[in-house]
Amino acid sequence: MDIEQKQADLIEHFVKQVSANKGSFLASIIIEATSNPSLFAFSEILAVSNVAELQGTEHSMYLNLLRLFAHGTWSDYKINAGSLPNLVAEQVLKLKQLTVLTLAETSKVLPYDHLMQELDVTNVRELEDFLINECMYSGIVRGKLDQLRRCFEVQFAAGRDLRPAQLGSMIQTLTNWLSTSDNLLLTIQEKIKWADTMSELDKKHKKEVDDRVEDVKKTLS
């Protein structure tokens, strides 16, 4: 939520810029957006019609670049480097940060080896520095680095832009969560009713026993 608040203004700024420009001017704006150190979401920019119009033009590679930053990873860039513009250092850094977010989507425990392979990092020290300085300090990820087990335990990861097929599964998960919560509430209500009933029965039983004791005492006296 903090991330979203931080980048809300940036998104608005870039959306305005993109809406007011067309064609080749969009290329520089896209490069600026993908290099910005505080911006990790690009679907709003992608949704602007001017950007969509880049498809099939000489600047379509910038549209692909924006799509890569919205949904892709560093490995995807390496595979498709031929059809994408060269990245500057800031863009490389951002893409690697977004790669960490994508990896965190699939698993909460990320082994160092897997991370080093995905991020093209040669040693553990470099990887840990990257995770701490570029990911945790920028607030996109929170977690614990376990040097003994050589893994990164992710406690929180900021959300990336949604891919088209993701919405359905999200809705399904939310529905499951809702039904679990509803069932839990029903169970709790049933237990409350049961506890009340048992308490009433218990009181009734106690009263019967006390009455019987009084009767016996009277009989004895």
Next chain:
Amino acid sequence: ENSLLRQVSSLLRRLPAIESGKFQDDFLMEYNDTLLVTYLAMLTNC
């Protein structure tokens, strides 16, 4: 609203909160301990 969708996505990624064998062991042990305390209390009441 893309911002909301991203937040929801981030939230759903956190589920389940804990999922490990060790946690299950500790949780069940705590469960058993509490049930044992309850059992002992019933015996005491009797």
Next chain:
Amino acid sequence: ASDAIFFYDESAQTKFQQEKPWANDPHYFKRVKISALALLKMVVHARSGGTIEVMGLMQGKTDGDAIIVMDAFALPVEGTETRVNAQADAYEYMVDYSQTNKQAGRLENVVGWYHSHPGYGCWLSGIDVSTQMLNQQFQEPFLAVVIDPTRTVSAGKVEIGAFRTYPEGFKPADEPISEYQTIPLNKIEDFGVHCKQYYSLDITYFKSSLDCHLLDLLWNKYWVNTLSSSPLLGNGDYVAGQISDLAEKLEQAENQMAHTRFGSIITPSQRKKEEEPALAKITRDSTKITVEQVHGLMSQVIKDILFNSVRP
């Protein structure tokens, strides 16, 4: 209207001090109103002491038969139950603090003291009773408040009691039975000997409109802390101590049964007053321990179902 209670009428308070209505009626003060701020400060201070008793003073005013506690401050002393006069170490601090308060525009006087009983309930020990009697002799109106931070965590609500002592030699009429609380075996004698020398006051709470606003803002944080913690894990030592104490009480009750010829069969005419048999008290204590454990487990199970049973 809710903030009107915070207004300090110096002339009215001075007049009340001169009239001294409590001098003729040892039971004059019946109610205590504690502000949210004072309660928070006292509980946080008590909790910070862990298993060591801590103490502090309360500032406020009076309103008829009610003592109103507006604020509280900690004193730099510990282990109040281990010394006869722990307050003595903090006299200089108390004087400095009160003077500085007045200079800062805080008009309320000290109206009482609070201390903690970690894990053994809200009541006044012999030392507490003598301290409070002394205070009531020279610093009226004065109130004693006891907080149990350990039971606060395990019960899920603030364990707090407000007390005032009777004057020396005063014999109170039969008191209404106060709410039962478990007293550990090693404290039961201290409790029993002095329990007739003081009475408890009804406690209510109040907060300002600003307090309401701030507490609303902190609502989410409160829930995160509540959901993240578990009394089962945090209070393990206390529960173990309670169970051990229960076992000792059972043993003692068993020994008493063995030594008494006719057990607990006493004819009604010989019974001076209705007193719960020892075994009934033990049963109640065991039920209380169990209920707290079950509550803790219930919260763990509910959290597990809510947050661990759903998978994307």
